[in-house]
Structure formats: C-alpha cells, structure tokens
Amino acid sequence: MSYATSPPKRFKGCAIRASAGGSFPSNVVTVVPFNTVEFETFNFWDASNPERLTIPQGVKKVRLSINISMNNAAASSPKYMVYKNNSSAWPARIFSQDSDSSYCSASTVVDVVAGDYFDVRILQSSGSVRYLASTLDNVFFIEGLE
Amino acid sequence: MAKITVNPAYNLPLIAENAGQSDIEKLLYRDGELYVEGVSQNALDGALAAYDPEIDAAVAKPSDLDILKEVLREKGVITEKEISDKKLVLMAR
Numbered sequence: 030m031s032y033a034t035s036p037p038k039r040f041k042g043c044a045i046r047a048s049a050g051g052s053f054p055s056n057v058v059t060v061v062p063f064n065t066v067e068f069e070t071f072n073f074w075d076a077s078n079p080e081r082l083t084i085p086q087g088v089k090k091v092r093l094s095i096n097i098s099m100n101n102a103a104a105s106s107p108k109y110m111v112y113k114n115n116s117s118a119w120p121a122r123i124f125s126q127d128s129d130s131s132y133c134s135a136s137t138v139v140d141v142v143a144g145d146y147f148d149v150r151i152l153q154s155s156g157s158v159r160y161l162a163s164t165l166d167n168v169f170f171i172e173g174l175e
Numbered sequence: 176m177a178k179i180t181v182n183p184a185y186n187l188p189l190i191a192e193n194a195g196q197s198d199i200e201k202l203l204y205r206d207g208e209l210y211v212e213g214v215s216q217n218a219l220d221g222a223l224a225a226y227d228p229e230i231d232a233a234v235a236k237p238s239d240l241d242i243l244k245e246v247l248r249e250k251g252v253i254t255e256k257e258i259s260d261k262k263l264v265l266m267a268r
Contacts, residue, residue, distance in 0.1 A: 052183040054185070054209075057188065057204045057209065058199075058200075059183075060203070062206060158183045
C-alpha cells in the first residue's frame with residue numbers, strides 16, 4: 030500500500046516507512062527499523078540495509094526530514110537522532126533532547142559524497158520497551174538538491 | 176563487535192554490564208540484535224545465558240500522572256480514596 034503521491038518529474042529522492050510495532054528497548058540506542066519504500070527515484074535505498082538512506086553517485090547536497098511516533102512514550106524522555114556514517118555529530122544534524130512521543134524535523138542543506146549513509150536512532154529511558162505507533166507516522170525522507 | 180539476538184524487553188544495559196561493558200554509548204540495538212563494543216562474544220553470550228528476566232528486569236519509571244498523584248497524596252491535597260472515587264466517576268461517564 031502506498032501512502033504518498035508520486036514525486037515530481039526530475040525529482041531525486043526517496044521516502045521510506047517503518048511499520049507500527051517496531052520495538053525500542055530502554056537505555057539502548059536503537060536504529061528505527063524502516064522497512065518499506067514509499068518512493069525511490071535515484072537509488073538512495075538498498076534492500077540489504079533497509080533502514081538506511083545511502084548517497085548514490087551524482088548527488089552532492091541533500092535535505093532530510095523525519096517523522097516518528099511512539100506509543101506510551103510518557104516518562105521515557107526519548108531522543109530522536111539522525112546518524113550520518115554511524116555518528117550523531119555532523120554539521121546540520123537532526124538531534125532532539127528529551128522530546129515527546131512524536132517528533133518531526135527537517136535538516137538544512139547537507140553536503141554529502143557518494144557512499145555516505147543516514148539512519149534514524151532513538152534512545153528512550155522508560156525502564157521498559159516502547160513501540161512505534163501508527164505506520165502512517167513513521168517516515169524518513171531524503172531529497173537530492175544537486 | 177560482539178552481538179546477540181535478544182528480547183527488547185530484557186534489561187539490555189545490565190546484560191552488557193555483566194559482559195564487561197557499562198558504557199551505554201557502546202551499545203546499539205538493530206533489527207532484533209544487541210551490538211556491544213569492547214567485549215568478547217563469549218562474555219556476551221555468557222551474560223545472556225545468565226540473565227533471568229524475572230529477577231533482572233529493569234524497573235519502569237512511573238508515569239507523569241502517577242508522580243503527580245504521589246505528590247498530591249504526600250502534600251495531603253487528595254487521599255487515595257478520593258483518587259479511587261474520582262476514577263469510578265470518570266469510568267461511569
């Protein structure tokens with residue numbers, strides 16, 4: 030089932046979605062299990078690493094956005110982070126502190142080279158496992174600008 | 176890097192600590208597997224085998240509502256009975 034409209038012509042980008050029920054143990058940084066391609070026009074997505082968006086040849090600048098929603102996140106103080114090449118410390122990063130059960134954010138323009146990759150990670154500290162909420166809400170999007 | 180397939184409801188920081196890694200920044204959970212830097216595979220396997228979910232489970236934090244109730248109780252603003260009575264009124268609506 031597709032949730033998005035078709036991307037515009039000549040658009041370079043990809044959107045991936047994570048199903049409801051993805052689990053997040055307490056006090057461990059967890060990679061959001063994106064598992065469905067919403068649309069893909071320029072080879073940003075690779076089935077062998079489905080939770081990542083990887084920069085293909087021919088792209089030098091991108092913009093990223095995420096939307097995530099968790100169930101029962103009260104008292105869990107979740108942090109929502111986009112990692113670049115396995116690091117949370119990169120210019121123009123997306124990184125929240127002690128956020129709410131839902132989080133939506135976009136980056137500014139990010140310089141990239143072919144092979145760079147991004148994934149979304151969550152750290153929550155409720156003391157028990159938490160889960161992704163509605164499938165409609167969990168999207169990771171990249172747009173190639175040049 | 177050592178890794179184990181593990182139930183996300185387990186106390187994963189405790190398993191890592193028992194394997195020799197107490198820094199939670201060295202842990203990563205991905206696709207049902209816990210990755211732990213700086214410990215051997217044998218140590219991590221042993222820590223998982225020794226883990227008892229009944230005894231070692233993490234203690235969940237109370238919700239904001241439960242914390243508020245406790246404060247109101249402590250300050251004498253409201254009694255346990257009043258909380259229960261109010262709950263029954265709300266349930267009846």
